[in-house]
Amino acid sequence: MLEQYGAIAILAGVAFIFPFIPLIASAMIHIRRPTHEKLLAYECGIDTIGRSWVQFKSSYFLYALAFVLFDVETAFLYPWAVVFRSMNAPAFLAMFVFMAILLLGLWYAWKKGALEWK
Amino acid sequence: MQESASLWVGLGRAIKQAVLAATGAPWVAELVHTLAGVVGILSIILLSALVLVYLERKVCAWMQMRLGPNRLGPYGIFQTIADIIKLMTKEDIQPAQVSPVMWGLAPVLLFMAAMTTYAVIPFDAGVIFADLNIGIFFFVAVGSQATLPMLMAGWASNNKYAMVGGMRTVAQMISYEIPLVFSLLGVVMITGSMKMSDIVKAQEGLWFIVTQPIAFVVYLIASVAETNRTPFDLVEAESELVAGPFTEYSGMRWAYFFLAEYAFMVGASCIAATLFLGGWNGPFLPGWIWFFIKVAAMIFLFMWFRWTFPRIRVDQLMSFGWKVLLPLSIVNVVVTGIGLWLFFPLV
Numbered sequence: 415m416l417e418q419y420g421a422i423a424i425l426a427g428v429a430f431i432f433p434f435i436p437l438i439a440s441a442m443i444h445i446r447r448p449t450h451e452k453l454l455a456y457e458c459g460i461d462t463i464g465r466s467w468v469q470f471k472s473s474y475f476l477y478a479l480a481f482v483l484f485d486v487e488t489a490f491l492y493p494w495a496v497v498f499r500s501m502n503a504p505a506f507l508a509m510f511v512f513m514a515i516l517l518l519g520l521w522y523a524w525k526k527g528a529l530e531w532k
Numbered sequence: 533m534q535e536s537a538s539l540w541v542g543l544g545r546a547i548k549q550a551v552l553a554a555t556g557a558p559w560v561a562e563l564v565h566t567l568a569g570v571v572g573i574l575s576i577i578l579l580s581a582l583v584l585v586y587l588e589r590k591v592c593a594w595m596q597m598r599l600g601p602n603r604l605g606p607y608g609i610f611q612t613i614a615d616i617i618k619l620m621t622k623e624d625i626q627p628a629q630v631s632p633v634m635w636g637l638a639p640v641l642l643f644m645a646a647m648t649t650y651a652v653i654p655f656d657a658g659v660i661f662a663d664l665n666i667g668i669f670f671f672v673a674v675g676s677q678a679t680l681p682m683l684m685a686g687w688a689s690n691n692k693y694a695m696v697g698g699m700r701t702v703a704q705m706i707s708y709e710i711p712l713v714f715s716l717l718g719v720v721m722i723t724g725s726m727k728m729s730d731i732v733k734a735q736e737g738l739w740f741i742v743t744q745p746i747a748f749v750v751y752l753i754a755s756v757a758e759t760n761r762t763p764f765d766l767v768e769a770e771s772e773l774v775a776g777p778f779t780e781y782s783g784m785r786w787a788y789f790f791l792a793e794y795a796f797m798v799g800a801s802c803i804a805a806t807l808f809l810g811g812w813n814g815p816f817l818p819g820w821i822w823f824f825i826k827v828a829a830m831i832f833l834f835m836w837f838r839w840t841f842p843r844i845r846v847d848q849l850m851s852f853g854w855k856v857l858l859p860l861s862i863v864n865v866v867v868t869g870i871g872l873w874l875f876f877p878l879v
Contacts, residue, residue, distance in 0.1 A: 429647035481706040531847035
């Protein structure tokens with residue numbers, strides 16, 4: 415078990431280091447002539463007006479909240495899916511009650527208009 | 533199947549034994565064996581990107597009744613080589629307004645997420661980098677890390693197009709993450725295991741596309757959205773956002789976003805082939821060739837989608853994900869659960 419995750423750690427490490435090799439190789443051979451205009455933000459040739467780091471609209475936030483809700487649910491559902499065939503009836507039904515509560519939440523969010531793109 | 537499966541397994545074993553004989557230390561042999569796996573995965577990603585960049589353009593050209601690349605070499609097969617040379621020698625502009633560390637790390641981290649998902653893909657019987665007991669869950673968990681580099685790229689570019697693109701990417705990817713995860717749940721319920729080798733073994737008789745057709749369709753749509761390809765490419769909608777989060781990137785850094793997109797597409801095709809199309813199972817041919825054929829068919833389907841459907845609107849995208857795919861995938865889980873528990877209980 416630990417060996418498998420050790421192997422994955424090595425894989426992730428190589429995956430992190432590998433991209434730097436072509437980047438460094440490219441940095442050695444590519445031309446570099448920065449000018450003032452070239453280093454401006456690209457907005458189709460028009461000068462930037464105002465800041466780019468601004469506050470964003472709340473509909474993104476509501477989607478993120480709904481996502482967290484269901485993402486936690488999946489973390490519970492996967493272990494349940496592995497063992498549910500050997501469960502007795504109350505344990506089996508308990509998960510459906512859990513899902514029903516979450517679906518109630520989804521229905522509420524739907525009716526409240528949280529899933530509308532405004 | 534058994535005798536042919538030994539090609540790659542045998543190669544790995546031979547490397548291990550050769551190193552063990554040379555050094556006499558088991559941990560060195562284990563390490564070299566692991567590194568051989570890493571090199572294998574890396575070459576799969578790079579080779580598939582090399583071929584797919586060319587194939588994508590050819591397939592697109594055929595669908596649009598054009599010739600496609602045909603200048604460099606016979607049928608233009610050296611087009612990708614020329615692309616690589618161009619990208620390597622291109623000026624790598626770092627605009628003055630960017631947040632340098634975040635901006636520079638984003639393409640690297642995206643590639644890292646894409647490559648790490650390959651750890652749990654079973655290419656053939658026994659040919660899997662790490663056969664984790666939470667295999668499919670690992671794929672979902674690591675695959676969803678792609679949202680963070682996208683947001684990093686969008687935010688750190690300090691550009692309005694990039695910012696809107698980055699925000700949209702996250703909204704899109706988290707919306708389609710949920711149906712994707714739920715659609716894979718049906719397969720886990722039937723198999724009773726999240727281990728990739730168990731899932732493939734369970735499909736020796738019947739592929740799960742037959743028993744889980746709704747889950748397959750939901751997975752297919754959600755994975756197109758997760759890889760940000762047309763019709764779900766609002767992230768880089770050229771006509772309105774220039775190139776979304778990639779607007780300020782050029783040269784090799786931009787190439788990593790492209791490479792990661794292809795790596796994710798191949799990864800998603802591999803998972804579809806493993807979970808729904810029977811993985812390495814198939815008559816006559818060796819397992820890895822069957823796996824390759826299935827993955828190639830899936831990739832062709834992805835390309836077909838890309839050049840057939842027009843881009844959808846952002847509000848349609850969100851309402852389709854939350855109001856159609858999510859309820860559909862939950863109903864699939866409930867129906868699968870009740871059906872299995874009533875007719876095939878283990879107790």
